[in-house]
Amino acid sequence: MAEAAAAAPALQLEGVTCTFPSPDGRGRSYTAVQGASFTVADGEFVSIVGPTGSGKSTMLNVAAGLLKPSEGRALSFGQPVTGINPKAGYMFQAEALMPWKSALDNVAAGLEFRGVSKAEARERALPWLSRVGLEGFGNRFPHQLSGGMRKRVALAQTLIVDPKIILMDEPFSALDVQTRQMMENELLDLWAADRKSVVFITHDLEEAIAMSDRVLVLSAGPGSRLIGEYRIGLDRPRDVAEIRMTPQFLALHQEIWAQLRDEVLKGYAQTKLR
Amino acid sequence: MRSHAKRLPSRPVILLLQLAVLIAFFLIWHVLTDTKILSPFFFGTPGAVLARTWADFASGVIWYHLGITLLETALAFVIGTVAGIAFGFWFARAPLVSVVFDPYIKAVNALPRVVLAPIFALWLGLGIWSKVALGVTLVFFIVFFNVYQGVKEVSPVVLANARMLGASSRDLFRHVYLPSALSWVFSSLHTAVGFAMVGAVVGEYLGSAAGLGYRIHQAEGVFDTVGVFSGMLVLTIFVVLIDAAVTMIEKRLLHWRPQDTGAGQH
Numbered sequence: 181m182a183e184a185a186a187a188a189p190a191l192q193l194e195g196v197t198c199t200f201p202s203p204d205g206r207g208r209s210y211t212a213v214q215g216a217s218f219t220v221a222d223g224e225f226v227s228i229v230g231p232t233g234s235g236k237s238t239m240l241n242v243a244a245g246l247l248k249p250s251e252g253r254a255l256s257f258g259q260p261v262t263g264i265n266p267k268a269g270y271m272f273q274a275e276a277l278m279p280w281k282s283a284l285d286n287v288a289a290g291l292e293f294r295g296v297s298k299a300e301a302r303e304r305a306l307p308w309l310s311r312v313g314l315e316g317f318g319n320r321f322p323h324q325l326s327g328g329m330r331k332r333v334a335l336a337q338t339l340i341v342d343p344k345i346i347l348m349d350e351p352f353s354a355l356d357v358q359t360r361q362m363m364e365n366e367l368l369d370l371w372a373a374d375r376k377s378v379v380f381i382t383h384d385l386e387e388a389i390a391m392s393d394r395v396l397v398l399s400a401g402p403g404s405r406l407i408g409e410y411r412i413g414l415d416r417p418r419d420v421a422e423i424r425m426t427p428q429f430l431a432l433h434q435e436i437w438a439q440l441r442d443e444v445l446k447g448y449a450q451t452k453l454r
Numbered sequence: 455m456r457s458h459a460k461r462l463p464s465r466p467v468i469l470l471l472q473l474a475v476l477i478a479f480f481l482i483w484h485v486l487t488d489t490k491i492l493s494p495f496f497f498g499t500p501g502a503v504l505a506r507t508w509a510d511f512a513s514g515v516i517w518y519h520l521g522i523t524l525l526e527t528a529l530a531f532v533i534g535t536v537a538g539i540a541f542g543f544w545f546a547r548a549p550l551v552s553v554v555f556d557p558y559i560k561a562v563n564a565l566p567r568v569v570l571a572p573i574f575a576l577w578l579g580l581g582i583w584s585k586v587a588l589g590v591t592l593v594f595f596i597v598f599f600n601v602y603q604g605v606k607e608v609s610p611v612v613l614a615n616a617r618m619l620g621a622s623s624r625d626l627f628r629h630v631y632l633p634s635a636l637s638w639v640f641s642s643l644h645t646a647v648g649f650a651m652v653g654a655v656v657g658e659y660l661g662s663a664a665g666l667g668y669r670i671h672q673a674e675g676v677f678d679t680v681g682v683f684s685g686m687l688v689l690t691i692f693v694v695l696i697d698a699a700v701t702m703i704e705k706r707l708l709h710w711r712p713q714d715t716g717a718g719q720h
Contacts, residue, residue: 246614264617276615280633280710289629290619321710341619 188258190267190345190377191220191243195252198238212238214403215252218396220345222257223375227388229440230398231447236381237273240347243379244270256345269343271334271351277322283333284309284318290341308336312366328359332366339370345377353382364391364420372417385440389432390420397440400447408439498680506684516688522665524692526582526654530589531647535639538594542601542635552602563595567653571660580662589653593646597639604638605631640708643700651693 196216201209212235220226230236241247242254245265254261256268277286287308288301296304309318312332322330331351338346352360368391371378382388388395389412397408414428423429462468480500486492487499494502510516545552570591574584608630616630639646658667666689673681 244618246617264620266620268618270615270618272611272615274611275609276611278612278616278629278633280637281629282710289616289621292629293616293620293622293625323710323712337615337619 189219190222192255193218196242196249197251199250211403214405216406220377220379222377225378225392226394227380227392228396229385229388231400231444233401233447234398234404235401237349240349240381244268244347267344269338269346271338271348273350279322283320286333287336287340308340312336328355348380350382361421390423400443410436498683502680503683506680507687519665519669523654526585527650529586530653531593531650534590534593535597538597539601542598546602546605567591571657575661585654585657588657589650592649592653596642596646600638600642601635604635608634640704647696647700
């Protein structure tokens with residue numbers, strides 16, 4: 181049983197198709213993702229890139245158990261995902277902190293939900309705050325923190341409950357370039373410490389290559405499919421700013437971009453039509 | 455967001471101006487009644503009103519009536535708020551219930567509540583409970599609509615995040631729905647407290663044996679205009695005091711909210 185769990189991939193999507201009814205209730209329904217299948221090994225960092233509107237978040241929601249696919253299924257460590265995936269942590273693109281809780285209480289929330297007493301949860305949340313560089317900011321409320329700080333709180337909030345797989349939906353897309361690179365490096369450091377599986381969604385190819393072991397490319401929507409898979413053999417530990425200058429990085433970028441470019445153009449044409 | 459072109463003077467200056475308005479009001483009242491332009495019989499005189507109010511407090515007569523009115527206000531407020539929160543949650547979480555009852559809720563809310571006062575007096579007698587009931591019908595709807603809105607407007611991302619962190623439906627209620635709804639309730643607290651007092655005083659006015667509304671009604675019955683104005687003065691003072699207390703509670707409980715959006719909600 182234990183061996184089976186160890187051998188099973190952290191995440192496995194099998195022919196996942198997600199179809200949504202059209203907003204007005206009649207007319208054609210909208211297929212976001214079509215027949216997506218991929219696996220994420222235990223401890224692997226996988227990025228999914230694709231043009232806007234290619235159903236990247238939809239796939240992540242299926243993996244998290246927030247969305248039931250119309251066809252196909254998701255497995256996490258060999259267990260079919262039905263309802264919220266208890267092994268997964270999710271970092272959202274939009275603001276997801278509880279605005280009525282202080283930074284410390286936001287980080288402690290996951291432990292409280294697991295039945296840890298409030299005092300103990302807070303005590304255990306403190307080191308997490310310093311780990312994401314927010315020592316002394318525990319009493320601040322989300323609106324009193326900068327965008328980058330809120331993302332750090334969200335990161336600590338996700339990691340404190342020790343998820344086996346972390347799903348990240350463009351978590352740093354709202355940040356400025358400098359803050360973003362700092363956060364990317366911090367995430368890589370935290371990831372290197374205990375090697376959880378990560379599924380990282382982004383529309384930024386450079387970010388995807390700099391951070392991942394593997395990059396998956398999605399076609400333009402509607403009915404997005406996985407059309408490419410690239411192994412990133414760059415040495416670790418990496419510095420996301422420096423690695424962008426290396427020849428291997430540039431070669432990979434050129435190769436993947438050649439494929440992604442056409443999809444981005446298609447996606448752009450779609451948005452113009454709509 | 456205030457425009458920079460019209461910057462307001464500092465706080466002490468504003469307070470001084472507010473005080474000046476009050477003094478000017480009493481002065482004009484005094485001059486008009488002293489010169490008999492306005493008849494002191496119909497309009498009282500500020501001196502007599504202040505003297506009467508002072509005497510009422512000094513002799514202690516007023517405390518009993520004030521206590522009754524405040525008790526009714528507090529009871530109406532608490533019962534109305536608790537019921538409003540409970541029903542607001544229920545309706546927001548049960549769409550069928552809210553759709554079915556929607557026209558009836560609107561119909562009852564459109565009813566002028568004063569017409570219910572005699573009915574409540576008939577059902578509940580002339581004691582405090584008929585006044586409490588009137589206040590409850592006023593407070594309930596304000597709180598109800600705000601809780602309903604508060605639960606409906608919880609950010610789906612915050613909700614999904616809490617669920618991913620392992621929140622059970624009980625956790626979601628305690629950590630997400632309730633704080634969100636309460637922020638809406640507190641933004642309507644001033645109105646709710648005010649309405650609770652209106653319910654109490656109007657109820658007393660229409661039939662009772664104690665309370666500020668009763669005192670004002672008694673004074674009117676014998677053309678004692680000074681008594682009427684004195685009753686209104688006491689009522690005003692306490693409404694202002696309660697309002698200040700509510701502001702303090704609000705600041706303590708809603709300190710997580712950005713300051714700018716707090717203004718202009720009531």
